[in-house]
Amino acid sequence: VAPLSWGNEADVRGLPVRAPFDLIVGTDVIYYDAEIDQIKTLLQAITHLSGPSTVVFLALDKQHAPNSVDMFFQAGALR
16 A cells, blocks of 8 residues: 555655556545546556556545546546
């Protein structure tokens, strides 16, 4: 388990193991309404750290950031 700031290459280099990971778990990854660039950065981080067999579990709360959660799924569907 290690924290990761989206788009922070120092965090990625500091991880104790290298991608691709078997499992990625994220909670409150979208808590406040964000801009589409922030959403894309999150998706890029997930893509960079995952492989074809990676399982990704994310906990998202539409109550706090309904527009951002919708943007996340729309942007992810375009990949």
